[in-house]
Amino acid sequence: MWLRELWYYALAGHRLRPGRMMPKTLLDEPLLLGRRSDGTPFALRDICPHRGMPLHHGTFDGREIECCYHGWRYDTEGRCTAIPSLPEDRNFDVSRVAVRRYPCREVQGNIWVFMGSGDGDLAEIPEIPDIGSRRYQIAESMIFSCGFDHAVVGLMDPAHGPFVHRAWWWRSRRSIHEKEKRFEPAPLGFRMCRHTPSANSPGYRLLGGKPETEITFRLPGVRIEHVQAGRHVLCGLTAVTPISRDRTEVNHVIYWTMKWLTAIRPLLRPFVRAFLDQDRRIMVKQQEGLAYGPKLMLIDDADTQAKWYYRLKKEFARAEAEGRPFENPVKARVLRWRS
Ligand code: FES
Ligand SMILES: [Fe+2]
Known part of the structure; x- marks a missing residue:
């Protein structure tokens, strides 16, 4: 029904201030759009891989997102950086946990998200x-x-x-x-x-x-x-x-x-x-x-x-x-x- 492997317009850039994040559905997929404190926009799947909590209910400090349910933390590439419930001596590689990341770019003030597999060709952003x-x-x-x-x-x-x-x-x-x-x-x-x-x-x-x-x-x-x-x-x-x-x-x-x-x-x-x-x-x-x-x-x-x-x-x-x-x-x- 909808074409994939293409860049879709997500948002006018001024609506996403540094250090903020917001949920937005695109092509029936739940996305978390955010802007790091250094100005870079990002897009992740708005679902915590632990127990399915939408990440937008959590907090964002401009670098990492913390899920509101059990405090698992993710960087803006979607990599898990911390699981607070793990005992210190437990050998569990948190970086194995990841939220899906969507390629996201700001061009001439507009934020585009690539809805497809792979990284998307930047040259194809209108x-x-x-x-x-x-x-x-x-x-x-x-x-x-x-x-x-x-x-x-x-x-x-x-x-x-x-x-x-x-x-x-x-x-x-x-x-x-x-x-x-x-x-x-x-x-x-x-x-x-x-x-x-x-x-x-x-x-x-x-x-x-x-x-x-x-x-x-x-x-x-x-x-x-x-x-x-x-x-x-x-x-x-x-x-x-x-x-x-x-x-x-x-x-x-x-x-x-x-x-x-x-x-x-x-x-x-x-x-x-x-x-x-x-x-x-x-x-x-x-x-x-x-x-x-x-x-x-x-x-x-x-x-x-x-x-x-x-x-x-x-x-x-x-x-x-x-x-x-x-x-x-x-x-x-x-x-x-x-x-
Ligand atoms: S559901 Fe996100 S940390 Fe548990
Ligand atoms: Fe018209």
Whole structure:
């Protein structure tokens, strides 16, 4: 159901302060996310190997976690360092006890966790171009009460905009017109090639300097929009993460290089939340129908990206199962739709 052997977005970095830890379920697995006092984030399985106590109920001193039940201690790599109940002369190697560790990295302010076996390839952590090591200016997170695939497909869907995101500052139903966009394959996904956004999106015009945008999608559910406006850049990262079968987290973080935008940042946040909430509400309504397990239709070209998503997913799972390299099933082409 969910792809493994991939990096998933876990958390916006500012939500994890040094010396703190917190529980979080990802892909139905209980994780303990924490940040050492030296700033390094880590992720462990949130279950004590002794008698199953969630480790987040214990304490963390910035270096080691102590389980609240019998005080077994673990370092942030998951190695047991102490078992208080052992008599001094008992020959028991505590380092044989270990909590599962998940590879965890912070990139451009975002904390990613590798859900798979092995260490994960650091080069596969989605990174935003032209931003360097800058951290985001806005980070919003919302739980959608729906399955992962519907959240991903719903967010990449080009045809819902005029109906779901109707707003004076974005677009109206009357603004629908024909679009023609070039797409090409990209690592683990595809890219809508750089183009001038349509005139019916006043949001882009505000940026000034003839904005041009490029949108990249990659597995498992990461969308990066890169807008070049003159010498400035604005980027949005939308990362979808499965929490459980019917709970999906959508994270949206935005970066920019314009000083004037930073000055009005508090005014922008409500717009970002309102936009995400429109998607959330529509997907919750859709659940009422999906509960009956209807057969669904994907039409060309408005749903072609959704078709590609399912194809990418299938190929990724197959390549993993057969132990061969992933072969991108997307071919470069132009898609046409009205929105
Ligand atoms: S359950 Fe954790 S120390 Fe016993
Ligand atoms: Fe949307």
